[in-house]
Amino acid sequence: MKHSIKIRINGQWYLGDVETGMTLLQFIRDEAGLTGTKAGCENGECGACTVLMDGKPVRSCIILAVEADGSEILTVEGLREGDKLHPLQQSFIETGAAQCGFCTPGMLIAGKALLDKNSNPSKEEIMEALGGHLCRCTGYKSISKSVEIAIDKIK
Amino acid sequence: MIPNVEYLKPKNLQEALELMEREGSVALAGGTDVIVNMRDERLLPKALIDIKGLEELKGIKEVPEGVWIGALELVQDAVENPLTKQYTAFIEGAGSIGCLEIRYRATIGGNICNGSPSADSLPGLLLYDAKAVIASKEGERTVSLESFLLGPGKVDLKKGELLKAVILPKAKEGSASKYYRRTRVKGMDLSSVSVAVYAENLGIEGKSDIRIALGAVMPTVARARKGEAVLYGQKLTDELLDEAIDALMEDVNPRKGSLRATPEYKKKMVRVLIKKAISEIKGGVSCEA
């Protein structure tokens, strides 16, 4: 049973006929061709696939594409503002917070969700926002630091 | 791979209830358990009934009995809502589910209906004698939430029924509650053991009402009534508390072979966490002479 759906990703509509079993993550990567969003555990546990859905951070590997019909998605490709990188992207580069980079798109989106909600989060709130994201390389310090630096940049 | 089953999205409750009468229908809310279980082949529905469009199951509002929480309320929204603020153990428990991204997607009704013995939203709800409102084509029925929980993965929903809401009775003035859990790692883990404690007139003779709910140590989250009975109306002493915990241990029988913790560890933690919660609550009512 195919479903005709349309999803707006980074401001552009993508149409598709999808099977029930296709995840939003697969739709973003395979149908829309936006491979910035990563498939890690594909079981809701690692955070690599995090995107904003109607403004809220969610795990696209445990959401069906058909469930996301009509929604507004932001992926890492949509973060930059015109020619300029988002302050979070800049601070991640400066701090060396991306090593292999696999967790980075999810971390950036989680950071963006936090800053959209609260322009001056506490350390604790930063930890809560990033707490469900696994990184096998950095040890997390440089990542939380980058979020703090981005907060200062935005101020 | 997630199987390509039928997917239907009803627009209102009536339509949804009709679809739920079909053999093999499974309700899909946030999907944080359903999708994972389908991928692991632990769940194979004939049809997924996406209930997220049902306005009848949304909202948090004051009702004469207390606070009505729609089954489709997102966990994080329920945690942040001012109306749930006084139910500390509930918001601490629900606020510990998964991580922020899970709580933005998972629903209160889903956490309940998944029927996990370690569901974090449940101990806090049971402390306050929460009710479950169940809808079917015939109408609504209301049962105690504790009796709604039947066993691991099993709740009291018949074919054609949906959990519509939970109702939290009014919290008594001066009452307090607390939730503690233990996990193997800090983030994104299920509870190995959890304890919720409620106290009203703590330790005041003739009035003291202490309630205890436990998670992950019995087939369902449940109240520890044998322990509550020992404490009820009594002055609180260390000896009495130990006696109460000994009494409630009769019902605490964690299964062996749990991936997360041994039965011995769980039992020890039940004792430790109950005491911790009580001393925390005691500390909190420092205005008492």
Ligand code: FES
């Ligand atoms: S890929 Fe989605 S949470 Fe790991």
Ligand code: FES
């Ligand atoms: S940079 Fe490699 S997983 Fe985080």
